[in-house]
Amino acid sequence: xxxxxxxxxxxxxxxxxxxxxxxxxxxxxxxxxxxxxxxxxxxxxxxxxxxxxxxxxxxxxxxxxxxxxxxxxxxxxxxxxxxxxxxxxxxxxxxxxxxxxxxxxxxxxxxxxxxxxxxxxxxxxxxxxxxxxxxxxxxxxxxxxxxxxxxxxxxxxxxxxxxxxxxxxxxxxxxxxxxxxxxxxxxxxxxxxxxxxxxxxxxxxxxxxxxxxxxxxxxxxxxxxxxxxxxxxxxxxxxxxxxxxxxxxxxxxxxxxxxxxxxxxxxxxxxxxxxxxxxxxxxxxxxxxxxxxxxxxxxxxxxxxxxxxxxxxxxxxxxxxxxxxxxxxxxxxxxxxxxxxx
Amino acid sequence: xxxxxxxxxxxxxxxxxxxxxxxxxxxxxxxxxxxxxxxxxxxxxxxxxxxxxxxxxxxxxxxxxxxxxxxxxxxxxxxxxxxxxxxxxxxxxxxxxxxxxxxxxxxxxxxxxxxxxxxxxxxxxxxxxxxxxxxxxxxxxxxxxxxxxxxxxxxxxxxxxxxxxxxxxxxxxxxxxxxxxxxxxxxxxxxxxxxxxxxxxxxxxxxxxxxxxxxxxxxxxxxxxxxxxxxxxxxxxxxxxxxxxxxxxxxxxxxxxxxxxxxxxxxxxxxxxxxxxxxxxxxxxxxx
Amino acid sequence: xxxxxxxxxxxxxxxxxxxxxxxxxxxxxxxxxxxxxxxxxxxxxxxxxxxxxxxxxxxxxxxxxxxxxxxxxxxxxxxxxxxxxxxxxxxxxxxxxxxxxxxxxxxxxxxxxxxxxxxxxxxxxxxxxxxxxxxxxxxxxxxxxxxxxxxxxxxxxxxxxxxxxxxxxxxxxxxxxxxxxxxxxxxxxxxxxxxxxxxxxxxxxxxxxxxxxxxxxxxxxxxxxxxxxxxxxxxxxxxxxxxxxxxxxxxxxxxxxxxxxxxxxxxxxxxxxxxxxxxxxxxxxxxxxxxxxxxxxxxxxxxxxxx
Numbered sequence: 001x002x003x004x005x006x007x008x009x010x011x012x013x014x015x016x017x018x019x020x021x022x023x024x025x026x027x028x029x030x031x032x033x034x035x036x037x038x039x040x041x042x043x044x045x046x047x048x049x050x051x052x053x054x055x056x057x058x059x060x061x062x063x064x065x066x067x068x069x070x071x072x073x074x075x076x077x078x079x080x081x082x083x084x085x086x087x088x089x090x091x092x093x094x095x096x097x098x099x100x101x102x103x104x105x106x107x108x109x110x111x112x113x114x115x116x117x118x119x120x121x122x123x124x125x126x127x128x129x130x131x132x133x134x135x136x137x138x139x140x141x142x143x144x145x146x147x148x149x150x151x152x153x154x155x156x157x158x159x160x161x162x163x164x165x166x167x168x169x170x171x172x173x174x175x176x177x178x179x180x181x182x183x184x185x186x187x188x189x190x191x192x193x194x195x196x197x198x199x200x201x202x203x204x205x206x207x208x209x210x211x212x213x214x215x216x217x218x219x220x221x222x223x224x225x226x227x228x229x230x231x232x233x234x235x236x237x238x239x240x241x242x243x244x245x246x247x248x249x250x251x252x253x254x255x256x257x258x259x260x261x262x263x264x265x266x267x268x269x270x271x272x273x274x275x276x277x278x279x280x281x282x283x284x285x286x287x288x289x290x291x292x293x294x295x296x297x298x299x300x301x302x303x304x305x306x307x308x309x310x311x312x313x314x315x316x317x318x319x320x321x322x323x324x325x326x327x328x329x330x331x332x333x334x335x336x337x338x339x340x341x342x
Numbered sequence: 343x344x345x346x347x348x349x350x351x352x353x354x355x356x357x358x359x360x361x362x363x364x365x366x367x368x369x370x371x372x373x374x375x376x377x378x379x380x381x382x383x384x385x386x387x388x389x390x391x392x393x394x395x396x397x398x399x400x401x402x403x404x405x406x407x408x409x410x411x412x413x414x415x416x417x418x419x420x421x422x423x424x425x426x427x428x429x430x431x432x433x434x435x436x437x438x439x440x441x442x443x444x445x446x447x448x449x450x451x452x453x454x455x456x457x458x459x460x461x462x463x464x465x466x467x468x469x470x471x472x473x474x475x476x477x478x479x480x481x482x483x484x485x486x487x488x489x490x491x492x493x494x495x496x497x498x499x500x501x502x503x504x505x506x507x508x509x510x511x512x513x514x515x516x517x518x519x520x521x522x523x524x525x526x527x528x529x530x531x532x533x534x535x536x537x538x539x540x541x542x543x544x545x546x547x548x549x550x551x552x553x554x555x556x557x558x559x560x561x562x563x564x565x566x567x568x569x570x571x572x573x574x575x576x577x578x579x580x581x582x583x584x585x586x587x588x589x590x591x592x593x594x595x596x597x598x599x600x601x602x603x604x605x606x607x608x609x610x611x612x613x614x615x616x617x618x619x620x621x622x623x624x625x626x627x628x629x630x
Numbered sequence: 631x632x633x634x635x636x637x638x639x640x641x642x643x644x645x646x647x648x649x650x651x652x653x654x655x656x657x658x659x660x661x662x663x664x665x666x667x668x669x670x671x672x673x674x675x676x677x678x679x680x681x682x683x684x685x686x687x688x689x690x691x692x693x694x695x696x697x698x699x700x701x702x703x704x705x706x707x708x709x710x711x712x713x714x715x716x717x718x719x720x721x722x723x724x725x726x727x728x729x730x731x732x733x734x735x736x737x738x739x740x741x742x743x744x745x746x747x748x749x750x751x752x753x754x755x756x757x758x759x760x761x762x763x764x765x766x767x768x769x770x771x772x773x774x775x776x777x778x779x780x781x782x783x784x785x786x787x788x789x790x791x792x793x794x795x796x797x798x799x800x801x802x803x804x805x806x807x808x809x810x811x812x813x814x815x816x817x818x819x820x821x822x823x824x825x826x827x828x829x830x831x832x833x834x835x836x837x838x839x840x841x842x843x844x845x846x847x848x849x850x851x852x853x854x855x856x857x858x859x860x861x862x863x864x865x866x867x868x869x870x871x872x873x874x875x876x877x878x879x880x881x882x883x884x885x886x887x888x889x890x891x892x893x894x895x896x897x898x899x900x901x902x903x904x905x906x907x908x909x910x911x912x913x914x915x916x917x918x919x920x921x922x923x924x925x926x927x928x929x930x931x932x933x934x935x936x937x
């Protein structure tokens with residue numbers, strides 16, 4: 001029985017090699033893979049001074065024009081990240097990458113949270129219902145749903161929603177995060193929250209309307225795994241003695257299912273943490289489909305502009321965030337699960 | 343009548359009862375159908391998917407079953423030839439992933455030691471990272487195209503096959519008394535190939551089907567984002583991207599069919615994988 | 631004697647992957663008010679299923695209580711209570727023990743939470759659990775205390791009838807007597823009727839008024855404790871009794887060892903279900919199934935050649 005403290009320490013330490021490996025892989029991808037970024041950016045016929053300038057910015061040569069060896073590039077890369085320097089953009093105002101990332105991230109967070117809530121609701125309700133009506137045709141249908149929901153290609157589902165609700169019925173917006181000019185005062189960067197805090201109700205409504213279709217799209221696709229997990233966990237719990245004992249006492253079904261759900265929650269909780277990576281992936285696709293100004297659209301845009309430093313910085317950012325979230329989830333799980341607690 | 347009964351009996355012997363078998367059969371039919379469509383594409387349509395047939399943005403009609411797109415390409419033939427594209431990418435990337443991941447996993451699980459430790463932590467790190475983002479990063483650097491897309495995607499799934507092979511090798515090792523075999527003089531290589539490898543197959547097929555399903559979505563995502571297969575090669579994901587801008591104008595046929603087929607092919611492989619899982623790992627439940 | 635529960639031709643079959651299990655096969659039983667009816671048998675005899683069927687927790691096609699699920703929910707707990715074998719698994723691990731009693735009370739009676747808490751606490755005292763334990767979780771209590779909680783929980787709505795499925799089998803032998811005494815005290819105080827299911831004949835002997843012996847889903851013998859224990863008429867009963875240790879060093883036990891094992895309830899033997907293992911089996915036994923007939927007053931046996 002490993003004590004909680006030791007577990008926290010080991011698990012936290014384990015994150016470090018993971019992050020190092022990921023960052024190394026990103027470095028390998030960006031620097032070592034074939035594909036000459038310089039020509040890609042400025043073209044074949046660029047004047048040599050421009051090429052030199054660019055190479056300096058990319059960190060390929062130092063201020064005297066001498067090429068920097070790969071391993072030193074690697075060290076520079078790492079030391080930069082540790083200091084919070086993710087490089088500078090190659091375009092426009094050449095702003096620090098990290099600043100631009102943080103500007104676009106809240107939009108993605110807002111979308112992800114809403115999508116997550118939708119997926120959890122759909123998953124829990126369908127999973128509980130499916131377990132309750134075990135072996136019925138409804139159960140089979142929900143099980144099939146659990147398998148195919150992830151196959152529902154996000155852009156397609158999103159576009160279908162856009163066609164129906166946006167174009168046909170014209171009741172919901174199909175693009176963007178909010179009607180132009182309606183942004184609330186920026187406190188957290190999450191429009192819904194900010195508009196509530198500042199009591200800006202028109203802003204809240206507009207923000208909500210724009211969130212509906214993207215969140216539902218993202219939520220539906222990610223709900224399948226929750227459906228299956230909830231159903232499985234519920235079936236396990238429902239076959240246990242105390243459920244039969246509860247029925248024997250005449251407790252109504254509602255209460256029994258609720259008790260069962262509470263008992264089934266631990267495996268569901270672990271899955272929630274693992275979903276974060278999928279959430280991010282899904283968010284990128286959702287953002288591109290709905291022109292949602294989050295970090296996904298940001299990444300794609302910069303790839304288009306061949307802004308390699310920003311692209312590299314963004315991917316590094318993803319790697320670090322995901323590792324940290326996974327760490328936090330593991331720690332929370334360790335705290336809750338009694339086997340590790342005692 | 344007799345013949346039907348006879349076939350029924352044989353079918354029952356080969357195909358076990360239960361929902362797993364049903365899923366596999368449905369999934370298999372879907373996949374085989376699409377493979378046929380891909381192979382017999384020229385027989386199914388006379389149009390060239392990369393040449394204009396004249397009128398652009400035509401809704402579905404008897405002449406053009408799925409309409410035409412902005413450049414006047416026949417959508418039906420783009421679907422039919424698009425099947426080839428996606429299958430080529432998927433087959434190519436899966437072959438690469440398998441040939442790297444499986445042997446490494448097998449060796450890692452068999453010999454253990456420091457190499458196993460190092461490989462594991464690398465593979466686990468990649469595995470934890472969202473596949474699409476990794477593929478995006480690689481594709482962004484090496485550029486678009488069928489082969490490049492296959493390469494970008496291949497990297498994503500190496501850890502999946504590695505982990506499966508390694509995990510399975512571990513558990514099979516326990517059961518097979520490797521020491522006993524070695525004592526009789528069996529060489530490591532023989533043990534691995536003749537004994538462990540065949541036992542990997544059942545789980546392998548499940549992981550394979552489910553990974554292929556995921557690969558299809560990754561390919562479609564990359565193409566949709568503009569980083570995968572690009573014009574003029576017929577590709578379902580790419581067509582989704584191209585058709586998107588015409589959504590507000592109501593040209594529904596540009597995206598409905600490509601998306602439908604992406605989902606169909608994915609479901610096909612998912613069903614096979616899930617169905618096999620039901621069959622090989624059944625869950626016992628007693629009901630009054 | 632007044633009847634509190636009447637079971638007629640009950641059949642409870644389970645559908646499993648290997649076939650249909652005829653757990654309870656055509657059982658007719660009448661429970662007298664105020665008695666301690668013991669149901670004994672080995673595992674697989676169907677005794678537990680019988681208990682569950684009474685509460686219609688396992689929907690039986692046979693006839694016992696002609697009520698639908700909604701009405702059944704009103705009766706469960708209110709008129710019939712149930713105590714299970716393993717108190718660790720029959721109590722909700724995530725709910726405080728006192729809460730579990732309060733919850734049952736509130737579902738059935740229209741009283742305030744405060745009132746319910748008072749009732750629950752007083753019942754706790756009555757069953758012998760220290761007051762401080764009221765807000766504990768099940769895993770914090772000892773095995774004996776947990777079972778007392780389970781009993782209290784079954785009792786809280788003052789049912790008339792309690793089904794107890796192996797209530798002391800998982801309790802330490804040293805504590806068993808106290809639990810059994812608690813059950814008997816409660817019976818006297820609240821005028822209860824018990825259906826007591828067990829495989830342990832010593833326990834059944836200690837506590838029951840009447841005994842019913844089951845084998846592979848059928849009743850093979852039924853009668854008063856005195857009759858069944860001192861004058862058993864069915865060979866199976868005799869064999870069961872011979873395995874009960876008697877605390878008398880002078881008593882020479884002739885253990886009757888039955889040949890073979892309990893057959894699977896999916897494919898029970900033809901004729902009398904016990905005949906393959908019966909030392910007295912004759913040809914008739916493999917062909918015809920014996921019916922339960924009254925041999926002496928209130929003493930029933932299902933055997934072609936009763937002892």
